[in-house]
Amino acid sequence: MKGQIIVTDREGKVHELEAEEGYVLMEIIRDAGLPIEAACGGCAACATCHVYVDQEWITSLNLIEDDEESMLDQTFFLKKNSRLSCQIEYKNNLNGIKLTLAPE
Amino acid sequence: MQIQKTDVVIIGAGPVGLFAVFELGLLNMNTHLIDNLDKIGGQCSELYPEKPIYDIPSRLKISAQELVDDLYNQCKAFNPTIHLKQQAEKLERNKNNEWIITTSTGEEIIAKCIVIAAGAGSFVPRKLPLKNIEKYENISVFYSVRDKKIFKNKNILIAGGGDSALDWAIELSNISNVSIVHRRKEFRAAPDSVKKILELEKNNKIKFYYGNIDSLSGQNGKLDKVTIIHENKKFDIESDYLLPFFGLKMELGPIANWNLKLKDNLIEVDTEKFETSIPSIFSIGDINWYPGKLKLILSGFHEAALMSRECFKYCYPDKKLVFRYTTSSKEIHKKLGV
Numbered sequence: 001m002k003g004q005i006i007v008t009d010r011e012g013k014v015h016e017l018e019a020e021e022g023y024v025l026m027e028i029i030r031d032a033g034l035p036i037e038a039a040c041g042g043c044a045a046c047a048t049c050h051v052y053v054d055q056e057w058i059t060s061l062n063l064i065e066d067d068e069e070s071m072l073d074q075t076f077f078l079k080k081n082s083r084l085s086c087q088i089e090y091k092n093n094l095n096g097i098k099l100t101l102a103p104e
Numbered sequence: 105m106q107i108q109k110t111d112v113v114i115i116g117a118g119p120v121g122l123f124a125v126f127e128l129g130l131l132n133m134n135t136h137l138i139d140n141l142d143k144i145g146g147q148c149s150e151l152y153p154e155k156p157i158y159d160i161p162s163r164l165k166i167s168a169q170e171l172v173d174d175l176y177n178q179c180k181a182f183n184p185t186i187h188l189k190q191q192a193e194k195l196e197r198n199k200n201n202e203w204i205i206t207t208s209t210g211e212e213i214i215a216k217c218i219v220i221a222a223g224a225g226s227f228v229p230r231k232l233p234l235k236n237i238e239k240y241e242n243i244s245v246f247y248s249v250r251d252k253k254i255f256k257n258k259n260i261l262i263a264g265g266g267d268s269a270l271d272w273a274i275e276l277s278n279i280s281n282v283s284i285v286h287r288r289k290e291f292r293a294a295p296d297s298v299k300k301i302l303e304l305e306k307n308n309k310i311k312f313y314y315g316n317i318d319s320l321s322g323q324n325g326k327l328d329k330v331t332i333i334h335e336n337k338k339f340d341i342e343s344d345y346l347l348p349f350f351g352l353k354m355e356l357g358p359i360a361n362w363n364l365k366l367k368d369n370l371i372e373v374d375t376e377k378f379e380t381s382i383p384s385i386f387s388i389g390d391i392n393w394y395p396g397k398l399k400l401i402l403s404g405f406h407e408a409a410l411m412s413r414e415c416f417k418y419c420y421p422d423k424k425l426v427f428r429y430t431t432s433s434k435e436i437h438k439k440l441g442v
Contacts (some may be wrong), residue, residue, distance in 0.1 A: 046151065046354075069290075072338060073264065073286070074230060076230075076232070076317075087190035
């Protein structure tokens with residue numbers, strides 16, 4: 001089953017991206033050509049795929065693990081809803097999730 | 105400073121740069137490596153030394169650091185000269201049509217070929233993305249410590265929760281009034297340092313604040329106070345100096361100004377020689393681009409081998425290149441000391 005994720009870029013433009021289980025959010029955003037650096041390739045080692053997750057979706061997500069938490073330590077513009085998009089796997093229950101790219 | 109001379113300068117001492125030392129060495133070329141980190145290994149050693157890699161041919165599983173160690177052991181018979189903690193900055197031609205490469209610490213190396221194996225770029229400190237931050241940088245905001253004497257008896261604010269942040273907090277707490285600001289009271293650092301920090305805090309030798317940096321105020325680059333934001337509340341910390349330690353990020357750096365043909369910040373090469381748009385400058389590993397490029401360490405190894413054959417032509421224009429296997433060549437065995 002294909003679903004979608006809704007991503008607001010840094011200019012405020014909203015993108016509806018096709019999503020499928022088996023991909024992490026960073027990959028979906030990156031492969032759609034949105035400007036997300038993801039320098040380390042998705043192993044929670046660089047913090048360049050930082051996104052804000054819309055409040056209502058926070059509880060649907062997997063919990064933050066140690067690696068992600070310590071990379072968030074190195075992130076600016078941190079908010080309560082900050083996550084690294086490489087650490088969130090897309091599942092069908094996330095169909096329609098709203099994210100905003102954090103400033104670079 | 106004495107000018108050094110070599111056959112090939114390799115920019116980037118990650119896995120692909122190290123393997124390039126080996127491949128070039130097999131074909132009798134000397135190498136110098138330049139890397140901005142304080143150690144070899146690139147991303148593998150800096151970002152994920154303990155993470156296992158499963159797609160290195162013949163290795164069922166190898167940690168990134170083990171891979172780097174093995175690659176270094178493999179290439180060290182060729183004695184590469186390694187220049188750490190410096191960036192390749194300037195590239196010029198001399199009268200003999202050789203390259204002169206100047207590093208950020210002023211070292212000059214003359215070489216016939218340049219190989220850019222810079223991965224995702226050069227590691228540089230993550231800077232504070234604040235308005236007017238440039239005004240304060242290198243006057244009262246420092247991303248690394250060169251001369252700790254200037255901090256004596258001053259109010260120092262250290263931001264971050266990793267090893268650098270804690271190490272400097274401990275060190276400077278002997279001579280200055282140190283405060284730490286961090287988003288949580290947990291630290292990703294050596295357990296010993298964490299223990300020491302908590303002790304120092306308990307004994308009022310260090311102050312700890314929860315929060316993130318919001319803004320700076322001061323005059324002529326001299327800091328007066330740092331505004332911290334925590335759970336939507338702002339407060340000020342009087343500070344003479346701010347030391348933000350938010351890890352490292354990767355950027356192409358000065359290479360971007362070398363007039364190489366780029367595609368989306370990657371260096372375009374051909375797939376026969378892995379040469380860039382400028383003859384005798386090559387690019388291998390994650391930093392290059394060609395149709396079908398796969399960013400895998402093993403692609404970089406393949407590219408290193410082919411690149412070396414073309415370098416040979418620049419370094420030994422009058423010699424014929426004989427293809428030899430390492431299994432049977434006596435000459436190679438001698439070089440490897442086996």
